[in-house]
Amino acid sequence: MASTPENTTPAVPEQTNPRAAVIGSNRIPFGKAGGAYRSASNLDMLTAALSGLVARFGLQDERLGDVSAGAVLKHSRDFNLTREAVLGSGLDPHTPAFDVQRACGTSVETVWAIANKIALGQISSGIAGGVDTTSDAPIVVSDRLRKTLLRLSRAKTIQQRLGLLTALRPGDLAPVAPNVNEPRTGLSMGEHQAITTRRWGITREAQDEIALASHRNLAAAYDDGLFDDLITPYRGLLRDESLRADTTAEKLAKLKPVFGTNGANAADASITAGNATPLSDGAATVLLGTDAWAAERGLPVLAHVVDAESAAVDFARGEEGLLMAGAYAVPRLLARQGLGLADFDFIEIHEAFASTVLTTMAAWADEEFMSSKVGLPALGEVDRSRLNVAGSSLAAGHPFAATGARIVGTLAALLHQKKLNDGAAPSVPVRGLISVCAAGGQAVAMILEA
Amino acid sequence: MSAPATEKLLSAVPGLGGLYANALAKSARLMVRAPGRGPTTTPQVTYRVDGVRPDAEQLTAYQHLLGEPASDVLPAGFVHVTGFGLAMAVMARDDFPLPLLGMVHVANSVRQREPVRIGDELTVRAWAERLRAHRSGTQVDLVVEVTRSEDVDPAWTGRSTYLAKGQTLPGLALLETDSATSSDPWPEGYGEPAVRWRLARDTGRRYAQVSGDRNPIHLSALTAKAFGFPRAIAHGMYTAARALAAVDAARVSPSEAFTWDVSFGKPVLLPSTVALSLRREGGSMQYAGWNEQSGKRHFHGALTPLP
Numbered sequence: 207m208a209s210t211p212e213n214t215t216p217a218v219p220e221q222t223n224p225r226a227a228v229i230g231s232n233r234i235p236f237g238k239a240g241g242a243y244r245s246a247s248n249l250d251m252l253t254a255a256l257s258g259l260v261a262r263f264g265l266q267d268e269r270l271g272d273v274s275a276g277a278v279l280k281h282s283r284d285f286n287l288t289r290e291a292v293l294g295s296g297l298d299p300h301t302p303a304f305d306v307q308r309a310c311g312t313s314v315e316t317v318w319a320i321a322n323k324i325a326l327g328q329i330s331s332g333i334a335g336g337v338d339t340t341s342d343a344p345i346v347v348s349d350r351l352r353k354t355l356l357r358l359s360r361a362k363t364i365q366q367r368l369g370l371l372t373a374l375r376p377g378d379l380a381p382v383a384p385n386v387n388e389p390r391t392g393l394s395m396g397e398h399q400a401i402t403t404r405r406w407g408i409t410r411e412a413q414d415e416i417a418l419a420s421h422r423n424l425a426a427a428y429d430d431g432l433f434d435d436l437i438t439p440y441r442g443l444l445r446d447e448s449l450r451a452d453t454t455a456e457k458l459a460k461l462k463p464v465f466g467t468n469g470a471n472a473a474d475a476s477i478t479a480g481n482a483t484p485l486s487d488g489a490a491t492v493l494l495g496t497d498a499w500a501a502e503r504g505l506p507v508l509a510h511v512v513d514a515e516s517a518a519v520d521f522a523r524g525e526e527g528l529l530m531a532g533a534y535a536v537p538r539l540l541a542r543q544g545l546g547l548a549d550f551d552f553i554e555i556h557e558a559f560a561s562t563v564l565t566t567m568a569a570w571a572d573e574e575f576m577s578s579k580v581g582l583p584a585l586g587e588v589d590r591s592r593l594n595v596a597g598s599s600l601a602a603g604h605p606f607a608a609t610g611a612r613i614v615g616t617l618a619a620l621l622h623q624k625k626l627n628d629g630a631a632p633s634v635p636v637r638g639l640i641s642v643c644a645a646g647g648q649a650v651a652m653i654l655e656a
Numbered sequence: 657m658s659a660p661a662t663e664k665l666l667s668a669v670p671g672l673g674g675l676y677a678n679a680l681a682k683s684a685r686l687m688v689r690a691p692g693r694g695p696t697t698t699p700q701v702t703y704r705v706d707g708v709r710p711d712a713e714q715l716t717a718y719q720h721l722l723g724e725p726a727s728d729v730l731p732a733g734f735v736h737v738t739g740f741g742l743a744m745a746v747m748a749r750d751d752f753p754l755p756l757l758g759m760v761h762v763a764n765s766v767r768q769r770e771p772v773r774i775g776d777e778l779t780v781r782a783w784a785e786r787l788r789a790h791r792s793g794t795q796v797d798l799v800v801e802v803t804r805s806e807d808v809d810p811a812w813t814g815r816s817t818y819l820a821k822g823q824t825l826p827g828l829a830l831l832e833t834d835s836a837t838s839s840d841p842w843p844e845g846y847g848e849p850a851v852r853w854r855l856a857r858d859t860g861r862r863y864a865q866v867s868g869d870r871n872p873i874h875l876s877a878l879t880a881k882a883f884g885f886p887r888a889i890a891h892g893m894y895t896a897a898r899a900l901a902a903v904d905a906a907r908v909s910p911s912e913a914f915t916w917d918v919s920f921g922k923p924v925l926l927p928s929t930v931a932l933s934l935r936r937e938g939g940s941m942q943y944a945g946w947n948e949q950s951g952k953r954h955f956h957g958a959l960t961p962l963p
Contacts, residue, residue, distance in 0.1 A: 349720075377858070389723070390723070390851070390902070391850060391851045391852065391902075392851055392852045392853055392854060393849075393851070393852050397852070401848040404848070405848075468948045468949075469849075469931070469948035469949070470845075470948075470951070471848075522850070522851075522902070522904075523850050523902065523903070523904070523934045523941075524848065524849070524850025524851075524933070524934055
């Protein structure tokens with residue numbers, strides 16, 4: 207390999223590929239489990255969000271390059287969920303689609319995948335999204351019943367069939383409700399986060415403060431009309447069902463802890479229904495394309511996808527917190543881009559729990575953690591006035607696979623707005639950072655720029 | 657100590673159901689026998705079975721129950737299950753000096769030189785040794801060796817230590833007092849659990865299905881009560897094998913050559929929630945299973961790579 211001459215500036219990778227533009231987004235208001243969307247399926251909600259996007263941007267009968275979406279809790283009959291939604295959305299039926307699942311990071315991942323295809327010049331337009339329902343979650347039969355039924359379908363004689371059936375016990379017939387406990391640890395996400403919260407010494411007050419800000423910021427964003435172009439009402443819902451515009455620090459302080467209440471440390475348990483995300487139903491979509499594709503249709507370019515990074519941690523043997531991968535993904539992403547936290551006007555950290563936001567920020571600022579575990583310098587403190595300024599999952603709700611697309615859509619609108627309002631030179635970028643933690647010890651981080 | 661030179665060749669590893677039925681009758685005889693009349697040494701015979709081929713279906717069922725991927729490598733706990741019937745046959749002999757039923761499995765130690773794979777043809781040997789007095793009864797070790805047909809040295813050696821509570825035999829030396837003499841690897845408590853198991857009422861029955869170990873103390877509250885337990889208790893080796901799965905042997909020793917030790921404490925009464933704590937120590941991984949409510953320990957042990 208040729209060595210670089212000493213007195214020239216280091217080569218900056220040339221921007222040969224166009225960055226994908228975020229043109230717009232659409233979601234349905236997020237519902238509470240058992241609430242307004244209790245009888246709607248994943249396919250219903252994804253189709254509703256997609257149809258709304260098609261209507262908003264005049265995409266009726268348009269053939270797009272690709273559509274990618276997914277659901278975390280997905281029924282096996284929905285094996286082609288996104289393609290089915292495309293067929294019901296008003297898009298040209300020649301538009302292809304594929305499903306993706308990266309737990310709560312699903313729709314940051316789908317945005318990333320579509321943006322990469324666009325940046326590589328393989329497609330010029332696409333839609334990314336995600337959907338989840340906890341109200342209409344699939345219920346499965348016990349493993350013994352399932353295996354017996356499968357064997358039954360292969361049995362050749364009546365005797366074999368009878369033998370299989372008589373081996374079943376009453377308990378085998380009970381349905382199995384889905385749970386999102388980590389398969390390797392048996393701990394729920396909340397139990398995992400309770401451990402991480404203790405490890406980082408995060409207080410109840412600090413968590414409730416994040417929760418309060420989430421509700422206030424989301425309510426203010428609705429009042430300011432931010433979501434007028436981002437949301438299509440569905441099933442009578444106009445705003446997110448979990449939003450409590452009138453909640454107060456006192457109300458939040460009264461709630462009883464629900465996680466980390468086992469064992470010797472039960473007294474300092476601090477995660478409540480108020481500072482943890484509620485179980486939710488909903489769907490969100492983002493329209494992406496090249497600048498040229500948008501210009502041809504007279505559509506705006508809100509922001510561009512700059513870069514993204516995924517990370518995972520070794521949580522299964524307790525060596526790192528389940529939801530701490532954002533503490534690894536973001537520093538790696540910023541190092542690659544040569545950026546610091548101060549370069550961002552908006553920072554979006556998914557509020558799986560209020561304490562996830564706090565432990566992630568604490569880790570970024572912790573010299574010892576960053577050098578020993580991430581191998582990069584500490585990022586310093588986050589300017590709280592730039593954090594989740596339009597609310598996040600605590601107030602909006604968190605339909606797992608829809609959250610990333612909600613954040614990308616909201617952040618792109620915020621960046622566009624700021625760019626217009628600041629009246630700064632077009633060459634001065636306005637940047638936003640996203641960090642979304644996910645089950646399995648994962649996280650996806652992304653940079654948008656207007 | 658080594659295997660008794662006299663070998664008795666069996667055609668297959670005996671099924672455990674019949675052994676327990678025989679053991680029940682024999683235990684009753686031993687309980688009413690006047691002290692000092694029966695044998696006071698372990699049987700001077702090694703049981704051997706050739707051509708043992710682990711069953712893929714049984715292996716899959718075992719791996720799924722223990723939360724392991726259904727790979728072609730036998731988990732060390734499954735090798736134990738494969739040879740367990742032969743060790744039981746030794747204990748069920750008329751000249752075995754202690755009652756099989758009611759004996760408590762107090763510790764287990766496995767040395768795996770190389771992993772055993774599906775398709776390997778195995779020779780299994782089992783014998784009893786190290787009969788010794790204990791302050792609360794008599795202890796004995798059952799040793800099982802598993803050797804691949806093309807090898808000379810065993811790939812896997814397991815030593816299970818049992819305590820017959822309240823049973824004293826004349827003329828036995830007090831070889832060791834207890835594991836209490838060695839220092840406790842968890843002197844400062846367990847910290848936060850890495851894993852939590854919610855063990856259902858039928859945990860013992862499910863493990864019995866994949867292991868063949870249908871000891872009545874594990875099967876139902878009713879049968880457990882007959883042996884002095886208020887409810888059915890989980891198999892010790894089930895809990896140890898789940899700990900082994902959580903530790904992930906291949907990550908401690910990439911060649912899967914290791915020692916896997918466990919000492920059992922308070923039995924796990926079913927249903928129950930068990931917290932598992934893990935701690936790295938040099939190249940090895942320490943583990944402990946405990947109850948978060950009472951703080952009592954169910955078991956502790958370590959997985960240590962062989963040099």
